[in-house]
């Protein structure tokens with residue numbers, strides 16, 4: 001099993017620390033997009049966390065299940081109204097199999113990058129494909145590696161400097177990994193958290209999908225389906241199981 005980095009302290013603070021991602025306009029755009037692909041069928045969220053997306057998707061009438069590595073994150077989810085509708089299995093999204101099949105499997109907020117080897121990411125795509133019904137879709141939301149912002153030999157890219165949070169990514173271009181260093185400010189103290197990731201360009205995810213028998217349907221810059229361009233910082237990609 002991969003290391004569970006979301007302990008009770010982080011899980012309790014997660015929603016407040018990620019307040020930007022909980023903004024109603026962010027959540028509703030995500031849920032609008034995903035509910036189209038759920039297509040009146042069941043949906044499975046890999047790394048469901050505290051239910052940021054699963055809960056509002058469930059409130060739209062979609063039958064949502066989840067896989068999550070961190071029991072502490074699920075405990076936070078369980079404290080929320082409506083969470084009893086969401087069946088969650090504790091496990092690794094690269095290997096854990098849940099019962100039944102789904103019209104939609106989705107993995108948002110860069111979390112494919114939490115799998116730190118290519119083998120694990122390949123296994124995750126295969127696991128998504130194995131859970132899909134024919135005609136079902138796998139959706140991911142993930143950053144594009146910011147290597148164009150790195151002068152030769154440099155490693156640091158700042159990605160946030162908002163109220164209460166600053167973040168810097170340290171790239172290792174030899175091993176195709178990065179460590180996101182977060183500084184959270186609150187209650188008169190600063191908390192520092194490091195989060196290790198493996199990054200990949202869209203074409204590598206397309207190859208992982210192809211290996212799992214999935215075909216690319218579309219790639220957009222965001223949940224509103226703005227065109228994906230050379231300067232898009234992230235993408236929403238959709239593959240279908242034929």
Ligand SMILES: C[S@@+](CC[C@H](N)C(=O)[O-])C[C@H]1O[C@@H](n2cnc3c(N)ncnc32)[C@H](O)[C@@H]1O
Pocket residue numbers: 002005006046047048049050051052053067068069070073091092093094108109111114115
């Ligand atoms: C950035 S949070 C995203 C949570 C939620 N999807 C959201 O959008 O708010 C990352 C989550 O991925 C979970 N996670 C990390 N690696 C995992 C794995 N291998 N299998 C399942 N969950 C994993 C973490 O425990 C954490 O809850």
